[in-house]
């Protein structure tokens with residue numbers, strides 16, 4: 001072999017290992033240089049004398065990846081974990097070096113060493129087939145000091161073992177904060193010795209069909225569970241060994257129904273209450289009485305020694321003021337403290353608890369509603385309803401943690417609801433998480449220093465068991481990790497997705513349940529002037545997509561997807577991805593309608609809510625049916641108003657059938673309208689009522705209302721869709737305003 005060929009081969013080998021190593025690590029390191037050469041696995045050994053927690057961790061994980069224990073060199077070993085003081089280093093920084101002498105991980109902190117170990121484990125996993133590690137040098141550190149993951153154990157309960165698995169998963173991606181949502185309307189989950197009823201009563205609720213398998217009691221009619229203080233200490237210590245800080249959340253003044261079920265005297269009305277069984281926002285909240293503060297202070301006194309974190313999260317979100325408005329004590333307190341209203345009373349509540357918590361040497365975090373009525377002096381804001389809370393906090397000199405629902409709510413769908421298990425009815429695909437930049441553009445560099453970092457939230461209303469927690473966590477955790485580490489690059493999302501796919505091997509071997517939504521075909525329907533288009537995409541070769549236009553299941557011999565589909569008069573397009581003649585994705589369906597109303601001018605008397613206005617009025621006559629599971633796309637949403645839509649057929653025509661789609665999803669407060677009235681006119685002045693349909697008939701039609709009417713001449717057709725108003729008692733979100741969602745209108 002000539003020297004030139006050898007050099008070329010060497011170059012190829014090094015280039016390919018560079019590419020591979022770069023492609024697999026998540027989060028991507030700040031700096032990485034791959035060099036010629038590789039160190040064989042069989043020469044890897046751990047220093048015999050290294051008894052540190054990190055060495056022990058490496059040993060255990062090593063075994064699970066390479067299916068054998070690393071040898072322990074009697075002396076130094078070839079894998080060295082080196083804790084060495086250095087000046088000016090980022091406290092979590094590390095260096096990882098693979099060279100002819102073996103592997104060195106250096107850091108000034110055990111946390112940095114731990115992250116070096118995590119990176120090494122991913123490299124071992126990736127290179128297990130060649131059984132050697134490429135020579136390389138990694139210099140790495142996180143952008144944000146707060147890289148958080150939240151878990152709601154109230155809506156559904158998870159055992160100590162399951163919580164530890166959760167911690168293992170997040171530690172592997174260098175997440176360093178665990179926000180443990182311990183109390184809510186549907187369960188109080190932490191033992192408080194001075195007030196045993198909090199768990200004896202508050203930890204168990206009437207069992208419902210959606211409740212999962214975490215049955216912590218012999219009584220099959222109740223669901224629940226709680227952690228003893230010993231178990232809490234055990235979890236906190238376990239987290240600490242993974243360099244994760246646990247931040248407990250005790251909700252106040254809202255989301256308190258489980259506590260009020262145990263101690264109804266702490267409410268405004270005196271109760272009685274039962275532990276919540278429905279999801280949503282409950283009206284009965286803590287009344288700011290002395291007895292309430294006394295109990296909450298006792299709770300804090302017991303919480304503090306259990307959690308070394310400097311933070312206690314006190315909730316502060318979704319506290320309706322109805323009871324406070326009607327309560328003599330609350331009103332007297334507002335007067336006595338010279339407060340403006342109930343929002344300032346909430347601020348008084350939070351500030352008073354903050355003072356107590358500060359006096360014990362701890363700080364509070366609260367959801368962004370704690371800004372209403374004035375922010376407690378030292379509070380850190382967790383911005384969830386959007387990014388505004390974070391901006392407002394940072395601008396006023398407060399710290400903020402960014403957890404906007406739009407980018408990091410892991411209870412939302414990861415893909416098409418047709419192919420994903422039931423979730424909260426909103427979308428959050430992997431790419432959307434990856435696109436997130438936690439620093440809002442509105443902040444100056446100085447203000448941006450108050451953004452501590454970001455966190456994803458795992459609310460568990462629709463997550464009844466731990467397998468489903470895994471599913472909702474993966475792979476989105478990987479995107480969160482890279483965003484929080486600060487090495488994400490949304491413009492190269494595809495290469496991130498490739499790294500995610502290579503990480504799936506590890507998830508498979510660990511038997512972790514995860515979403516394969518990124519392998520599904522994605523369909524996007526749109527209207528372009530008079531034409532309906534349907535675009536299909538996949539992370540692989542789009543030419544391998546097959547589709548049908550007649551409602552039949554796609555086969556290998558069906559239409560090959562080449563470019564945007566001209567929908568024409570098709571009413572249903574089905575598509576799937578094929579490989580070697582076999583369908584390997586789910587089939588996705590898109591319905592289209594064609595009627596005299598399609599594409600015609602339409603006027604709305606009142607605009608839809610800004611969050612549900614995509615496509616504007618024209619969305620109601622665009623010929624595209626929105627998904628009934630996710631009401632964001634193609635649906636228009638209205639709150640506190642009726643819908644009045646007038647279609648102009650542009651010519652007088654005969655109408656014999658009218659149709660409209662409406663949506664009901666009680667979990668999110670979306671209800672069928674009270675009635676739908678159809679009116680016609682030839683001049684847009686005088687309208688004649690043709691038909692009124694009441695809610696019972698709308699429900700019978702499952703929201704797809706289609707009515708035959710006496711054939712009549714008309715140019716203008718008006719739909720008046722009446723909101724059902726406040727949500728009736730016994731429903732989730734009872735007493736709040738209902739949402740009205742409207743989609744496609746048809747006229748024939």
Ligand SMILES: [Zn+2]
Pocket residue numbers: 267268286287288323324327328329330
């Ligand atoms: Zn009260």
